[in-house]
Amino acid sequence: MCYQHWMRLGAILAFPTLILGCEAPEETPVQGLEPPVADRIEHWVDGATTPRLDEYYWIRDDSRSNPKVLALLEAENAYGSKLMAASQALQQRLFEEITTRLPPEDDSVPVQIGDFHYYRAYEAGLEYPIYRRFKNERALDEEVVLDVNQLAKSHDYYAVGNWVIAPNEDLVAYAEDTVSRRIYTIRIQSIKSGAVLDDRIEGAAPSIAWSGDGQYVFYIKKNPETLLEQAVFRHRLGTDQSQDELVYQEVDNTFSLWLEESRSRHFVFIHASSTDSNEILAIPRDQPLASPTPLLARRDQLEYRVRHVGDTFYFLTNLKAPNYQLMSVTQTRAGDISAWEELIAFRPAVYIEDFEIFDDFIVLKELEAGRPRLHLYDHQGQFLQAIPVKDQPATLDLAANPQSAAQTVRYELSSLKTPDSTLSYTPKSDEVRILKQAEIGGGFDPERYESHYLTFKARDGVDVPISLVYRNRDDFMGPRPTYAYAYGAYGYATDPYFRSSIVSLLDRGFLFAIIHVRGGQELGRQWYEQGRLLNKRNTFNDFIDGSRYLAAEGWSDPDNIFAAGGSAGGLLMGVIANEAPDLYQGVIAHVPFVDVVTTMLDDRIPLTTSEYREWGDPREPEAYAYMLSYSPYDQVKAQDYPHLFVTTGLYDSQVQYFEPVKWVSRLRRLKTDRNDLVLDIDMRSGHSGPSGRFERYQKTALEYAFILERIQAR
Known part of the structure; x- marks a missing residue:
């Protein structure tokens, strides 16, 4: 069977360069391999209107030690390994390709902070970074700040979430996670x-700030159950943590x-943030025992960010400006x-995403x-010039610019x-230099x-963007298999x-497409507002409509569209699998948030209460009904599904492991097709997967092998 007239399926599987031909390899099914079957135990979950049956609720084990649960997870991994065993050579080839790149x-570009220039280095054969610094000449006076390879030696998982240099420029406070639950120990x-x-x-949480005299470290204590970051403590060096003093307690869950330490190094800023509101409190760094005071007291749906330069605060805010405006005020009247x-000023068609204040000019990312x-303005708000950017579509961001006196x-x-x-x-000079x-x-x-x-055009008439890329060769003709x-x-x-x-x-002939669905902020604040709460279905519809557009316009082979997303994007994957499986x-679905209603009804689960303004509060009947209507776990039905590749991590603190496991268990019971369903559970890590620089790509190779072996030949 021939895949179009230009592609041989075997070539797609075997080589990074396509060759002509019309023979596909014979499929070799795994004889007698049966997927795990999870027990069904009756459990009713109360809701805003009526209780719901959740026969797989028992899979939730907060201790992660229940033998029955662990046996199911191991059985899923064993099944997936056997199903993918024939692709081992392809996985290894893909892993070598990816890591060879x-x-x-x-080394990163050095950044000057204080008297030193700091940079991150990777060395051959090592999985983790080494953070280094030098004063004048790298070759003459270089020092190691942190060698993460040494720190990680005795751990299956290790991550440094943050590190901050003390005012004496000798001590470094760093936050380490050895479990992948994003619960840190500060050393x-x-x-x-x-x-x-x-x-x-x-x-602790990973954010750290030093007092100006270097005698105190400010940190945030996590709630041990919900993992919410709601209490700021002050630790005096040389004392036990039990003696630390509470500085600020957030009472709104x-x-x-x-x-963070302010860029001017004059303040410690405490940021209190919800989905659509925030407040910033300040402690002078030279008065570490002072109580924090708000720069501007919180207001519903008011957001602001701040820079401090000289005696002035600069605020990027949505005050009467949905797409933000930049404002300033003297320090004493903030x-x-x-x-x-x-x-x-606020401009309806221009979204201000980021800013930086220099002594001689202001830079906005718009x-x-x-x-x-990136546009430059003077301190009266008059436009000066644009930084030239040739490549589009592109990602453009301000890098570290710690010195306000800098001329670049x-x-x-x-x-x-x-x-x-x-x-x-x-x-x-209007000069652009490539530093690296x-x-x-x-x-x-x-x-x-x-x-x-x-x-x-989406189904409601709204124009939705797509960014795409493909390899441009004369022998790659016609619609392409697509990773959307x-x-x-x-x-x-x-x-x-x-x-x-x-x-x-x-x-291998694929098209890679990013469908910029509503719920992001690519087209300004309104793009986000149109994709959350009771508008959430726009996100799902945009993706489905975008996939159909790519096929109809000849970009994508309609028989070979593979959709991908993770976390909240995994929710999207769950919805499209239910609502457009034939597409x-x-x-x-990586670490997918698929049990929306049950999770959002349980305020003991990490992050639940902080997300009411994103998804809705299911204790309210209207929100409950709307969320239930798309919740992937609740909407699994007896129908054919596409091939499914699902991942999770046992120690995931963002989307608990039991959500995708329950979802897969219900899919296995109800789906009517013979397509493959693989659940890959990392028993050593969490939301972000393995911590090593190279080892994480083993998972990517597994995913790509799954895709390449399931391309449908014509």
Whole structure:
């Protein structure tokens, strides 16, 4: 059987370069292999209207020690391993391809903080970064700040969530996670001697701030059950954690806290944030025992971010400006909103996503019609110039710019076919310099690929964008098998940045498409508002309509569209699998949020209460009915489903492991097809998967092998 007239299925499976031919390999089913069957135990979950039967509720084990539950998870892994055993050679080939594109040794661009220049280094054969610094000459006076390889030696999983240098520039406080639950232990180490202090702060969030005298560390204690970050403590060096003092307690469980030192180094900022409101409280760093005071007291649906320069606060805010405006106020009158002065006004068509204040100019990251740009303004808000960007669609972000007196702007640029670059722009000379571009091995050449930015009309008439990339060759003709991706939640834009792993699919003739569904913020704040709460169905409809558009316009082979998403994007995957199963040859759901109603009804589950403004509060009948109507677990039905590849981690704190396991168990019982369903459970990690730089790509290779072996030949 021939896949079109230009592609041989065997070539897709075997080689990163396609060859002509019309013979597909024979499929070899795994004889006698039966999937696990989870027990059904009656359990009723109360809801806003009527109770719901959840026959797999027993799979939830918060201790992660129940023998029956662990046996089911191990059985799922064993089944998946046997089902995928024939693809071991393909998986290894894919893993080698993907990791060959990563440079064995790699350094980031140094950033000056205080008297030192700091950078991250990867060394050949090592899985974790080494953080280093130097004062004048890297070769002469370099020091190791943290060697994560040494720290990780005795752990199956290890991650440094954050590290912050003390004012004396010798001590470094760092947050380590050895379980993958995002519950951190803060340690303090001398850079010069390498000695680790006795101080040990457990059960913390990763954000850390030092007092100006270096005698105190501010941190956030996590709630041990809900994992909410709602209590700021002050720790004095040399004392036991039991003696730490409470600095601030958040009483609204829809808000969560994080800390930072202000760019000016004058304040410790406590950020209290919910889905659509926030408040920032300040502690002068030279007065570490002072009580925190709000810069501006919280108001419903008012958001702001702040920069402190000299005696002025600069606020990026949605005050009377849905797409944000930039305002300023003298430091002493920050809490008086009537004293705020407009610098750069709200513009309906322009979304201000980020900003940075320099002594001589202001830089804004703006989005217009989904396209990013960096514009410079003077301190009166007058436009000066644009930083030139040639590659579109692109991802454009401000990089670390810690010195307000700097005469250059550092920024980062990437596109679907152009590797990540760090650049600097000098306004006075209009000069752009490339400080570093990521090295991509394996013979990668960006000129072999072509990218486009398209729009289609969704079913309600709204124009929705798609970013796509493919390998441009004369012998790649006709519609292509497609890897279609989306996220669509929390206002997070899915940027078209370079993904080196996806090249393994592009080189096998695939199209990679990002459908910029509503729920992100690619087209401004209204794009987010149209994809949350009682508008959430727009997210799902956009993805389905975008997939149909790609097939109808000849971009995608309608028989070989593979959809992919993770976390909240995994919710999207669950919905489309239920509502448009015939549209997809396969669905890839990574750590999927699929048991929406049960999770949001239980305020003991981590993050539940902080997400009411994203999904809705199912204790309210209208929200309950709406959420129930799309909840993937609740809407599984007796029908044919596409091939499904599902992942989770036993220690996931964002989407608990039992959600995808319950979903898969119900799918196995009800689905009427003979398509494959693989559930890959990482028994050592959580939401982000394995912690090592290379080892994480074993999972990517497994996913891609699953896809490539299920391409439907014609």
